Amino acid sequence: MTDNAADAVASTPLIPRDALFGNPTRAGGKISPDGQWLSWLAPHEGVMNIWLAPATDPEAARRMTDATDRPIPQYFWAPDSKSILYVQDKAGDENYLLYQVDVVSAKERTLTPFENTRVQIVGGSVQHKDKVLVGLNNRDARFHDVHLLNLATGELTLVQQNDDGYVGFLADDSLTLRWAVRANAAGGMDMFEISDGKIAEAPRESTTLEDAMTTHVAGYTTDGSTLYWLDSRGRDTAALFAEDTVTGEKRLVASDERADIGGTLQHPITGEVEAYSVNYLRTEWHALDPKIGEALAWLGERLEGDFGVQSRSDDDTKWVVWNDPLTAPTKVYLYDRTAGTLTEFYNSRPELDGAPLQPMHPREIPARDGLALPSYLTLPPASDPDGDGIPQAPVPMVLLVHGGPWARDGYGFNRAHQWLANRGYAVLSVNFRGSTGFGKSFVNAANLEWGAKMHDDLIDAVEWAVTNAIAARDKVAIMGGSYGGYATLAGLTFTPEVFACGIDIVGPSNLETLLETIPPYWEPQVKQFHERMGNPNTAEGKQLLIDRSPLHKASAIVKPLLIGQGANDPRVKQSESDQIVAEMQKHGIPVTYVLFPDEGHGFAKPTNNIAFNAIAENFLATCLGGRAEPIGGTVAASSAQVVTGEEFVRGMSG
Secondary structure (H helix, E strand, C coil), X not given: CCCCHHHHXXXXXCCCHHHHHCCCCCEEEEECCCCCEEEEEXXXXXXXXXXXXXXXXXXXXXXXXXXXXCCCCEEEECCCCCEEEEEECCCCCCCCEEEEEECCCCCEEECCCCCCCCCEEEECCCCCCCEEEEEEEEEECCEEEEEEEECCCCCEEEEECCCXXXXXXXXXXXXXXXXXXXXXXXCCEEEEEEECCEECCCCCEECCHHHCCCCEXXXXXXXXXXXXXXXXXXXXXXXXXXXXXCCCCEEEEECCCCCCEEEEEECCCCCCEEEEEEECCCEEEEXXXXXXXXXXXXXXXXXXXXXXXXXXXXCCCEEEEEEECCCCCCEEEEEECCCCEEEXXXXXXXXXXXXXXXXXXXXXXXXXXXXXXXXXXXXXXXXXXXXXXXXXXXXXXXXEECCCCCCCCCCCCCHHHHHHHHCCCEEEEECCCCCCCCCHHHHHCXXXXXXXXXXXXXXXXXXXXXXXXXXXXXXXXXXXXCHHHHHHHHHHHHCCCCCCEEEEECCCCCHHHHHHCCCHHHHHHHHHHHHHHCCCCCHHHHHHHHHCCHHHHHHHCCCCEEEEEECCCCCCCHHHHHHHHHHHHHXXXXXXXXXXXXXXXXXXCHHHHHHHHHHHHHHHHHHHCCCCCCCCCCCCCCCCEEEECHHHCCCCCC
């Protein structure tokens, strides 16, 4: 084994950045509710657009949209199969508007033609396929009013004006509002029933902060006879309950001691839950309906790795099934349940066929207080010949921290893991306390622990990797976006001796200013932020936010730092990056700062994402000694503005 990370992987083909971070060949495949059409996202002149083909002739594709700047991030079928709906924002501002494309004529129109407005989909219907309920905050940026949208005419009719700060609404299949949800003084949620269009004065159900993230109403069956709940009250993990809407009796459907009930498969017409998933280290599906169980078993015999159902026709004879083989690109199949056939729909990234993709190892890492941290490790090629998840000798490592922080890392193909492993690094993703999906005690163990026990978990994971001869102690980088960017800044300021360098993408540097500048539509939930992060309205809470803000300890930074920021980020404003860069410069501390004027909370355009990753991998090569594809013309082809510090990245200047 060589001591040089680049030399250690020199005999392994380098996977081009474009193959991992360029547009997929296809993505987001769906079948229309009536089973007549197939749809997907695919690039046109470098921008992801919606395409359509008859289900009987998938090759007869036509492009349905004309996005020329930002990729279309999300689309879905209208319930009546006559049109496709999609959302789009401007330059990353997250003010998503709703658009419609007619299947026959391909005529497009804006269904929510408002400025500074973010649409929410409140409900769709099997009974009323030509209508949907939407939430709009065009009247008051803080609150979403519910409107009935006629998909045939485009007419919007106000159903519920939201003057009282409700954070969400739930409708039944008749598109009748049945529940309104509002934050309460305890940091939890109050759930009010709606009858005859009137919201009850007192909540029927409530949570405290403890259960706020793990308990909610989860929807009705089509006939309204059953209301599903995900509920952690009186237990730790969120269990699935079915409530009889006549008697009010709740029946336990499914639970797991290790993790919350995650996804469900519901019958497209009846809405009845037919299967559910639990994701602890890996996702496990459990069928409640015997025929669904047979179908899942049939698929499991034919597909290697993980798979799931991403779209179903209303008659439930045709499924669109994704398959993640883990060390090969994701493929999507058409499953005809009547004919018993499985046909390839598309390969998401055929350029990765045969690429040296590495296996991911699920691990439980013990925190210093005994909490088990579900984590995922990928090792560089050729470093682990026996495949036990321990390299022959310690290697440089990147600690890749997820955002949120109320989110989680999972098992499966991961572009960042494959990219960094291919460059010569071990990659470790840790579900630190506060990550979701592992029960309420795991979430609540992070309350008021930003930069404290949440950060300790990351340090404990590094220590675990070093102790187990996975990582070289002096060659560990920390990298992440959003909360992961904050964790990077915390790592370089609070524990400056642990990490060799850091990469912060849209991370907050000052928790006070972060809370002062949240988007207006987050205001109804701000109580939860205060309870979980620190309340700036109390002397104690304000001091906590100051103490946990990397900005105030910027002078402690002694290791190289790369920062990437979108200028239009509505969640973590550009000022969060600007102020820590200015503070570092005041103390004469070097920093590389890359700003994207046409991006928001992350880099949606492939040219921008590739440019930043080109800078990042050359930055890591400078710090950790791995290999890197040259930056080349990637930065020039993007909107990137290198505000300062280009001299600290190999290949950036000159």
